[in-house]
Amino acid sequence: MPDPNDSISALTLWVRTTPHVHAAWLDPTTHPATLVALIEPRSLNFAEHLPHHFLNHPIHYIEQEPFAILHCGQNFPAPHARTACHNEPVPGGVQIQPQGANWVGTLGCACSYHNAAGNKRWGILSNWHVLKMDVTTPNCPIHQPLATFPAIAHNDRHREVSPDQPNTFDAALADAKIDGLHTVGPDLYEIGPLAPTPSPPQVGLAVSKSGRTSAVTEGRIDACGVTVQVSYGSFTATFTDQCIIAGTAGAFSAPGDSGSLVVTTAGRHPVALLFAGNDTLTVASPLAPIVEAFGLDFSFPQPPEVFAP
Amino acid sequence: MNMKNPSDPTCPCAGRRWQPTRIQLDLIGCLINGVVAALPAFLTAFLNCLGGGDGTAADDKYQPGNRDRCQ
Numbered sequence: 246m247p248d249p250n251d252s253i254s255a256l257t258l259w260v261r262t263t264p265h266v267h268a269a270w271l272d273p274t275t276h277p278a279t280l281v282a283l284i285e286p287r288s289l290n291f292a293e294h295l296p297h298h299f300l301n302h303p304i305h306y307i308e309q310e311p312f313a314i315l316h317c318g319q320n321f322p323a324p325h326a327r328t329a330c331h332n333e334p335v336p337g338g339v340q341i342q343p344q345g346a347n348w349v350g351t352l353g354c355a356c357s358y359h360n361a362a363g364n365k366r367w368g369i370l371s372n373w374h375v376l377k378m379d380v381t382t383p384n385c386p387i388h389q390p391l392a393t394f395p396a397i398a399h400n401d402r403h404r405e406v407s408p409d410q411p412n413t414f415d416a417a418l419a420d421a422k423i424d425g426l427h428t429v430g431p432d433l434y435e436i437g438p439l440a441p442t443p444s445p446p447q448v449g450l451a452v453s454k455s456g457r458t459s460a461v462t463e464g465r466i467d468a469c470g471v472t473v474q475v476s477y478g479s480f481t482a483t484f485t486d487q488c489i490i491a492g493t494a495g496a497f498s499a500p501g502d503s504g505s506l507v508v509t510t511a512g513r514h515p516v517a518l519l520f521a522g523n524d525t526l527t528v529a530s531p532l533a534p535i536v537e538a539f540g541l542d543f544s545f546p547q548p549p550e551v552f553a554p
Numbered sequence: 555m556n557m558k559n560p561s562d563p564t565c566p567c568a569g570r571r572w573q574p575t576r577i578q579l580d581l582i583g584c585l586i587n588g589v590v591a592a593l594p595a596f597l598t599a600f601l602n603c604l605g606g607g608d609g610t611a612a613d614d615k616y617q618p619g620n621r622d623r624c625q
Contacts, residue, residue, distance in 0.1 A: 330624035357616070364612040395623045426619030546616050 268473040283309040310523040313476040317500035334430025338455030340390040350375030351457040351504040355429035359540030371504030376417040397428040408480035414530035441544035444514040451510040456502030464497035
């Protein structure tokens with residue numbers, strides 16, 4: 246029985262080096278467990294050149310477009326309410342833009358976290374490639390919906406996505422305290438208030454998200470423990486232990502939905518952070534490593550202490 | 555003890571300028587390095603102040619704003 250860590254490393258290496266393969270995971274429901282591999286369309290014409298086994302697992306190939314991050318230009322079509330300015334407390338699921346950026350993405354949710362000094366702060370969770378990638382200004386202001394509107398937060402923490410080493414998430418946090426008050430609240434737009442306790446992702450789990458472009462969509466987790474390659478434009482990054490989500494009525498996500506929080510359809514418990522996809526499937530990172538890295542907490546005081554002017 | 559005023563021309567140190575010793579040079583170097591090292595943190599805190607945030611302090615109490623930010 247191989248060491249699970251060894252098989253993860255071996256799988257990562259296999260995905261990175263097998264031509265035209267861009268994602269793979271072990272399906273434990275079959276015996277022996279099958280390796281499901283997503284391969285670029287039309288690559289199966291050359292099936293005789295493809296390996297039939299990974300370690301001792303038979304391989305099942307599925308043609309699928311490669312995955313890319315899901316930010317977009319500000320003119321990419323979206324429902325008006327998602328690209329409009331929202332008054333405080335700003336909900337999750339609406340458009341945000343870092344100052345000086347030529348892209349937009351989605352405000353995932355409000356939460357508390359630990360800053361670099363280990364102190365608790367309240368802020369917004371979204372993707373590294375939405376809040377930080379290519380942004381050089383320290384503590385860059387994050388605006389909603391566009392940089393021409395007042396800032397709702399300032400970049401604080403992130404973990405850079407590596408093009409060389411396997412990654413586990415694409416996440417960043419911005420401090421949402423402006424002039425002594427927090428700009429964001431616990432609601433996800435058109436979904437409602439977030440439940441405070443995260444749920445671990447499981448195959449078959451019914452999930453929802455509230456995003457800038459495709460608004461509220463519902464889907465199902467198709468696979469967990471996925472090793473996947475994602476295009477960031479100027480480089481390709483490998484992620485391990487990701488979730489693949491399929492929409493129940495059309496695509497679960499679209500360009501501009503990057504940063505959306507994936508929640509359980511029943512109960513609105515946080516499950517994963519959406520960051521990539523193609524026309525049919527969505528890639529999201531389980532929250533546990535993000536919670537651990539940044540000390541996230543999704544609980545809010547009950548009832549919220551509303552500021553009296 | 556036989557003390558002499560430095561302004562006294564018979565004093566051996568008269569007319570000489572202070573020359574830092576090796577240890578004093580090291581101390582000055584440390585001081586300059588410390589200031590240079592602290593500069594980024596100071597600038598970050600300063601930018602935070604400009605941006606309205608208070609940066610690194612603990613922020614234990616959630617205080618939602620209700621400001622109209624869309625005018």
